[in-house]
Amino acid sequence: MLGKIGVVTSWTIIRLPPADFGYQAPYPVVIVSLDNGESMVAQMVDYDEKNLHIGQRVVTVVRRTVQVKTDDVVPYGIKVKPI
Amino acid sequence: MTGIVSYGTYIPRSRLKLADIARAWKKNEKEIVSSLGIVEKSVPGVDEDAVTIALEAALQSMSTFYGKPSDIEALFIGSESHPYAVNPTSTIVGELLGIGNSYLAADLEFACKAATAGMQAIAGLIESKHMHFGLTIGADTAQSKPHDALEYTSAAAGAAYLMGDSRCLANLLAYTSYSSDTPDFWRRDGIQYPSHAGRFTGEPAYFAHVMGAARLLMEKTKITPDKITHCVFHMPNTKFPRDVARRLGFTPSQLAPSLTVDYIGNPYSASTLLGFAATLDIAKPGDKIFMVSYGSGAGSDAFLWEVTENVVSHQEIRKKNKQTVQDQMQNKTTINYVEYLKQTHKI
Amino acid sequence: MNIYIIGAATTKFGELWGVSPRTLATTAVSNALKDAEITTKEIEALFVGNMLSGMLGGQEHLGAFFAEELGISVPAFKIEGACASGGLALHNAVNSVLSGQYKTVVVLGVEKMTDHKPEDVATALMGAGSEGERLSGATFPGLYAIIARAHMEKYKTTERDLASVAVKNHYHASLNPNAQFHSPITIEQVLKSSCVADPLKLLDCSPISDGAAAVIITSNPSTVNKKHVEIIASVAATDTLGLAQRASLTELHATKDAGVRAFKKAGMKPSDVDIAEVHDCFTIAEILAMEDLGFYKKGEAATAIARGETMLGTSKHFVVNPSGGLKGCGHPVGATGVKQVVELFDQLLGRAQKRQVSHATIGLAHNVGGSGATATVHILKNI
Numbered sequence: 001m002l003g004k005i006g007v008v009t010s011w012t013i014i015r016l017p018p019a020d021f022g023y024q025a026p027y028p029v030v031i032v033s034l035d036n037g038e039s040m041v042a043q044m045v046d047y048d049e050k051n052l053h054i055g056q057r058v059v060t061v062v063r064r065t066v067q068v069k070t071d072d073v074v075p076y077g078i079k080v081k082p083i
Numbered sequence: 084m085t086g087i088v089s090y091g092t093y094i095p096r097s098r099l100k101l102a103d104i105a106r107a108w109k110k111n112e113k114e115i116v117s118s119l120g121i122v123e124k125s126v127p128g129v130d131e132d133a134v135t136i137a138l139e140a141a142l143q144s145m146s147t148f149y150g151k152p153s154d155i156e157a158l159f160i161g162s163e164s165h166p167y168a169v170n171p172t173s174t175i176v177g178e179l180l181g182i183g184n185s186y187l188a189a190d191l192e193f194a195c196k197a198a199t200a201g202m203q204a205i206a207g208l209i210e211s212k213h214m215h216f217g218l219t220i221g222a223d224t225a226q227s228k229p230h231d232a233l234e235y236t237s238a239a240a241g242a243a244y245l246m247g248d249s250r251c252l253a254n255l256l257a258y259t260s261y262s263s264d265t266p267d268f269w270r271r272d273g274i275q276y277p278s279h280a281g282r283f284t285g286e287p288a289y290f291a292h293v294m295g296a297a298r299l300l301m302e303k304t305k306i307t308p309d310k311i312t313h314c315v316f317h318m319p320n321t322k323f324p325r326d327v328a329r330r331l332g333f334t335p336s337q338l339a340p341s342l343t344v345d346y347i348g349n350p351y352s353a354s355t356l357l358g359f360a361a362t363l364d365i366a367k368p369g370d371k372i373f374m375v376s377y378g379s380g381a382g383s384d385a386f387l388w389e390v391t392e393n394v395v396s397h398q399e400i401r402k403k404n405k406q407t408v409q410d411q412m413q414n415k416t417t418i419n420y421v422e423y424l425k426q427t428h429k430i
Numbered sequence: 431m432n433i434y435i436i437g438a439a440t441t442k443f444g445e446l447w448g449v450s451p452r453t454l455a456t457t458a459v460s461n462a463l464k465d466a467e468i469t470t471k472e473i474e475a476l477f478v479g480n481m482l483s484g485m486l487g488g489q490e491h492l493g494a495f496f497a498e499e500l501g502i503s504v505p506a507f508k509i510e511g512a513c514a515s516g517g518l519a520l521h522n523a524v525n526s527v528l529s530g531q532y533k534t535v536v537v538l539g540v541e542k543m544t545d546h547k548p549e550d551v552a553t554a555l556m557g558a559g560s561e562g563e564r565l566s567g568a569t570f571p572g573l574y575a576i577i578a579r580a581h582m583e584k585y586k587t588t589e590r591d592l593a594s595v596a597v598k599n600h601y602h603a604s605l606n607p608n609a610q611f612h613s614p615i616t617i618e619q620v621l622k623s624s625c626v627a628d629p630l631k632l633l634d635c636s637p638i639s640d641g642a643a644a645v646i647i648t649s650n651p652s653t654v655n656k657k658h659v660e661i662i663a664s665v666a667a668t669d670t671l672g673l674a675q676r677a678s679l680t681e682l683h684a685t686k687d688a689g690v691r692a693f694k695k696a697g698m699k700p701s702d703v704d705i706a707e708v709h710d711c712f713t714i715a716e717i718l719a720m721e722d723l724g725f726y727k728k729g730e731a732a733t734a735i736a737r738g739e740t741m742l743g744t745s746k747h748f749v750v751n752p753s754g755g756l757k758g759c760g761h762p763v764g765a766t767g768v769k770q771v772v773e774l775f776d777q778l779l780g781r782a783q784k785r786q787v788s789h790a791t792i793g794l795a796h797n798v799g800g801s802g803a804t805a806t807v808h809i810l811k812n813i
Contacts, residue, residue: 002179003142010583010679012575013628014567018556019549021567023425024129029568029627031576031674039674041566045128046096048416054583062138062179063130065565074166076134076175077565 001060001078006034008056011044020066028052032080043079051082059083085209086251086388088216089397091143091243092360093136094347094411097126099423101235107420108230119235120321124348126418127224127239129426133162137176137222140241140353143406145180147397148245150216152180155245157187157205157217161197161352164224165190168272176220187214194268195317195351196378197221198242203258203384205246216247221352228276229429236320238348242356252394253363253372256387257304261295268379284379289319293327293375296383300373304387308332311387312370315358317377318344324358333373340365346412361408364401368392431649433524433661435810436534437466438772443641443760444610451487451542452499454642459500459538462644473646474532476506479519479539480764483508485554486546496538505532512558513711515539516643516767517666517797517806523647524664533650539768540642551638555763558800560672571635571712573673573801575627578714580679582629585729587717589629593620594736595713596633596757602742603754605785610639610760634713639760643769659778663695663809671803682802685722689796692807693724700724703809704748704790705777707770709798710755719796720750723807742785749787752777767797771808778812 008030017025028044044051045063058080065077100123102112116122127136137160145152158180160173173188187208191197198221205217222241227233246255267288270277280288293316301307308314314333316324321344328338341358350357355376362372370390377383401407405414424430439461441454463469476497484490493506511518516539523537543551552569559573581587597617603609615633623632647661667688670676677683693699700723708723710716720731720740725748738744742752753759753773756766774793776782795808 002138010576010580012572012579012630013625014569014572015624015628016552016569016571016626017549017567018553018564018569019547020553022549023428024567027567029566029572029576031679041560041562041568041672041674043566045130046416054580062135063128064132064135065130065567073170074132074134075565076179079130079566 002062004034004036004060005083006032006058008054008058009033010054011052023067030080032058044081045079046081057083084251084254085206085246085248086254087244088247088251089144089148089245090360090363091140092357092408092411093139093143093241094125095127095131095136095239096414096416097128097418097426098123098415099126099418099420103420104234115235121236121345121348124236124238125240125350126423126426132166132224133164133222134166134172134175136224136239136241137172137220137243138179140222140243141176141180141218141220144218144243144245147400149250153183155182155186155216155218156214157208158182159189159191159201159205160220160222161191161193161201162221162223163192163194163351164226193382194378194380195354196376196382196384197352198356199376199384202244202246203260206255206258209246209248216245218243218245221356223351223353225349225351226276226427233277233279236349238350240347240350240353240357242353242360244356250393251391252397253388253390256389257300258384258386259296259299259303260382260384261292261299262382263292265381267381288379288381289323289377290327292381292383293317293377294331296385297331297375300385300387306387310371311337311373313340313362313366313372314338315341315355315362315372315374317355317375318342318358319349321345343408343412357408363394364398364407364409366390366394368394431528433527433647433649434658435645435647435661435771435775436658437462437646438644438775439465440608440643440769440772441641442608443639443762445544446640447544449640451540454542454640455496455499455538455540458540458642458644459536462536462646466646468646470500470502472534473502473504473536475504475526475535476500476502477519477523477535477537478506478508479515479537479767480508480541481510481512481515481558482541482543482554482763485557486543486551511804512799513709513763514767514797514799514804514806515764516769517795517808518767518804520645520768520771520808521664521666521806524661527647527649534646534648536644536646537768538642538644539765541762541764542640543638543762544640548638562672562674569627571630572627574712574714575630576673577679577718577801578629581714581717584680587732589621590617591717591732591736592634592713593617595710595716596620598735598741599710599751599755599758602752602785603758606754606759609754609758610637611754611758630712636711636756636761639762641760641762641765641769643765643772645768645771645775657779658813659775660811660813661808662811663692663807665692665695666804666806669803671800673801676802681728682718682722682798682805684802684805685719685796685798688805688807689723692809696809698792698809703792703794705752705774705787706750706794706796707753707755707773708750708796710751710757711761711798713757715798716751716755723796742787752782752785752787767806770795770797771810774810778810
């Protein structure tokens, strides 16, 4: 799933996050149609406002996801950033 | 010959202007910026850490590697900001890289020189024909206490070097190391921010060890500065590397390509290695590069590299993909002091 | 065999701080029994629709829980399908009666959600989505916002169009004594409300609510008396769990599939329907429902709603969400699917008072789970 390229097919900005994502809000969540034919939902990072549009090309990256207790294992997951 | 087979770098996008830090603490911005010589420093995203940064740098080094991740037989990661006190960064990154299971993984700590110590260890493993390929990564999301002097320079970045025994872009001609018990900068277990001993971090610490390792390397190889093309030194600020270069007999133009500190500050374990990558990005075949790292506590690792013609194809790919150190330093977005506090988890 | 609804009732929907799930259930069921003029002795099974009792209340096993509370030790089942739990509970109840296994059963939809921190409820509701959606930090408003954005891009639907759904349903709710909201709102108020997930604002979203609804269904004609309504179609459909895996972001296949099969089963078409209670968890969801159920062509529902074509008073014949919908009446998740049927029951029997739709003969209830993974459609006819 790393380094996969795709295009944004729709997007939103989450302003009222779930409890364990509070520390990252507000953040965009997008649907991506990958070049390999698969589709995925992911947070968008390292973006400017001009990247928030249908048709924006993105690449997958690894970042931390939910907030966990300080003695829990750190969760990593796939997000996307504009290219 | 043992040397570097490919390399990769990563600098997070956010930049915090030093003037903003000075303003937050009601200090004289103009004076601070001019005395430190740095305008802004790199800040990690709220969801970035040493693992994600190390991975980005490693993925970049894989993209110009003629083999595949499963060829890697050792992975050492040096950092002062490993996410766990116990649980290796190296196996998380190794798993995400797809190395498989047959490799030696280890996390290293030695303040800012953790990764270069890894390079010397891997050089030994390759030279002894124990393995063909070993990956070293220096990655940090350096922490500093708000209002402390370090706040102006502690930054974030990652640099990865895949070493091997064939088709090297830079051969490792010789290496030395110089160590002593000198507590100039430290962080106790369980404590969030490091402490330092002010001016003691200069002459008895940085200069004694960098020059100590450098002199050992010059004695060993009988080489003199005029026979060297470029030099790279650890960059805790803009003054120290310039001073030590001059004192060792190097000219400003020999040092210039490496000075990433001027643009992004000091990313601790990635500092020397990032300066080295910036130099490799413009080096010509035949160039000799003299590199000395520094880690508080204290020690320095010195290396003498010779660049080969293989460097050209790597430089071309990095330039084409807009992924040179210069490109990454210029790919930035400015944040303010409050965003910096959020992104570094202080609030 | 025909299935009849012989009694129905809901509690008030809203932030019922002092009311427990037990009280909600007993109120709804006892009023439904009174309405049906029967006692618990005739009840042969209990179907409970609910989503969050486990995650928020630590209580699973709701069939047994409510059977005991209601004093009926009969076969009892909890049915869960996120926000379609109520519709699914009714669908399963209908099937159990059609199978001949039982003659008369009660369907209870109940949810208690207001006793928790909003961010904890948001997290719990994401149990209706996919793991990928949870790990991306999406919320339900976020998922429907993504649908809205795609719909706006493809069909030029505007934020004002979305707002007109909220305005209509709040107006209807102001005529419904059991609704959570009592006052009409304006387009400007909706547009000015704070953004929850771009482009959806606070007033584009249905609220967090407590409430319960119950219906009694039977196959036994002799217990059916002067007031009866027949369930002429009960259909359920499924699509992918996650939005990213759907064939389209601008239509819900589960709704389309359920709608087509329900109309076929009932021998009817969309233009035969007089009143519809559709799943407006967010304003965009009602627009999609109008299109996916076949009431309007794709891309044409929004302007029709904005023109008042489906609103009490301005509609020529077809009224949508006379109860106020999820938006205006409230959305206690598991109760909604059952409440929709209670509303249709009241309308078809002419007892909807201030919000009565005249000449109402055919009613349709549409209940959706998650972002469209489950849909149920029920069609009701008065005799």
